[in-house]
Amino acid sequence: MTLPVTLFSFNINDFGDQFDRALERLPAKEQEAVLRYKLSKDRRLSLGGRLLRRYYFSRALKLDWQSIDFVIQPDGKPALVHPQGIVVDFNISHDGDWVIFGVTEQPGMSIGVDVVAMNHDTYGPINDFISSFNDQLMEEERQLLGSMKDDRHRLTTFYQIWGLKESYIKAIGKGLALDLDQFCILPSPPNGVGSTSTKVRRLGLRTRRADGDDDDQAGNWCIHLDYLDSQSISVVCCGSRKGGSILDKDLVELGGTTMNLGDMYNGQPSIFTRLDPTTLLS
Ligand SMILES: CC(C)(COP(=O)(O)OP(=O)(O)OC[C@H]1O[C@@H](n2cnc3c(N)ncnc32)[C@H](O)[C@@H]1OP(=O)(O)O)[C@@H](O)C(=O)NCCC(=O)NCCS
Numbered sequence: 001m002t003l004p005v006t007l008f009s010f011n012i013n014d015f016g017d018q019f020d021r022a023l024e025r026l027p028a029k030e031q032e033a034v035l036r037y038k039l040s041k042d043r044r045l046s047l048g049g050r051l052l053r054r055y056y057f058s059r060a061l062k063l064d065w066q067s068i069d070f071v072i073q074p075d076g077k078p079a080l081v082h083p084q085g086i087v088v089d090f091n092i093s094h095d096g097d098w099v100i101f102g103v104t105e106q107p108g109m110s111i112g113v114d115v116v117a118m119n120h121d122t123y124g125p126i127n128d129f130i131s132s133f134n135d136q137l138m139e140e141e142r143q144l145l146g147s148m149k150d151d152r153h154r155l156t157t158f159y160q161i162w163g164l165k166e167s168y169i170k171a172i173g174k175g176l177a178l179d180l181d182q183f184c185i186l187p188s189p190p191n192g193v194g195s196t197s198t199k200v201r202r203l204g205l206r207t208r209r210a211d212g213d214d215d216d217q218a219g220n221w222c223i224h225l226d227y228l229d230s231q232s233i234s235v236v237c238c239g240s241r242k243g244g245s246i247l248d249k250d251l252v253e254l255g256g257t258t259m260n261l262g263d264m265y266n267g268q269p270s271i272f273t274r275l276d277p278t279t280l281l282s
Pocket of ligand 1: 045046049075076077078091092093094095113114115162166169170171172173174175176
């Protein structure tokens with residue numbers, strides 16, 4: 001399969017002592033933005049994302065690192081200022097030790113990525129922890145979580161659901177303008193709602209406002225869920241909001257390689273290409 005998207009990951013522990021050198025590769029304005037974070041970890045995560053996007057676009061556009069510009073769109077999603085005005089959607093996520101970057105060059109396609117560092121310290125019973133997010137979950141999600149007998153399994157599934165929702169919010173660029181309790185992502189046909197399979201390869205989107213009907217644009221999206229390491233879930237959500245856009249067959253195939261909701265880490269390699277500082281700063 002030729003991936004219709006480019007996916008990079010970076011682990012901030014790989015910076016070693018090269019943080020300062022790496023920071024210098026950014027324009028002054030972005031250096032300031034990185035240094036505004038108080039914690040060293042947050043600085044590294046922010047720097048990692050900014051390096052990944054410049055690394056990708058400097059090669060794709062054959063431009064010098066410093067001459068690439070980005071803007072923030074009205075709902076917060078960063079966008080490339082393309083020299084020829086072409087829209088190339090990309091997205092970044094950071095959590096734990098990881099930064100991930102995804103980009104699609106297919107016209108009309110949007111992408112959202114989300115990394116979720118699973119925190120197993122729930123400061124009390126897992127059910128109480130999950131219940132504290134009830135107002136951000138829909139009934140179907142609560143039912144799925146409630147049907148899981150094993151606590152670790154339930155917690156993992158909760159984090160996976162979270163990553164799925166975030167990836168979609170980020171793909172459409174809405175950020176917190178879209179309430180997390182207004183939609184849920186369900187296993188979609190051919191498995192169908194009510195099927196025992198929990199593989200979410202295509203977006204089976206249900207919205208509260210639409211009275212439980214599947215969103216008519218849901219079929220235009222593909223989802224891929226897997227792990228960067230045993231503690232870190234990564235989700236890619238890619239597709240189009242325009243009803244008529246046909247999904248690239250490779251994109252559909254990518255969706256087919258996703259894990260089931262609830263699947264635990266099994267050591268399988270991530271679809272993200274991990275970059276090291278030597279490559280990233282070359
Ligand atoms: C901003 C938001 C889009 C993602 O936030 P997040 O999941 O905390 O953070 P992530 O690391 O995944 O994503 C942050 C990156 O997304 C990008 N981003 C920001 N706003 C965005 C938007 N509206 N759409 C898409 N991407 C956006 C930015 O590149 C940002 O990184 P940067 O600031 O270093 O450039 C938003 O959905 C949010 O704040 N969610 C948090 C909801 C929450 O309560 N989570 C608790 C989890 S237990």
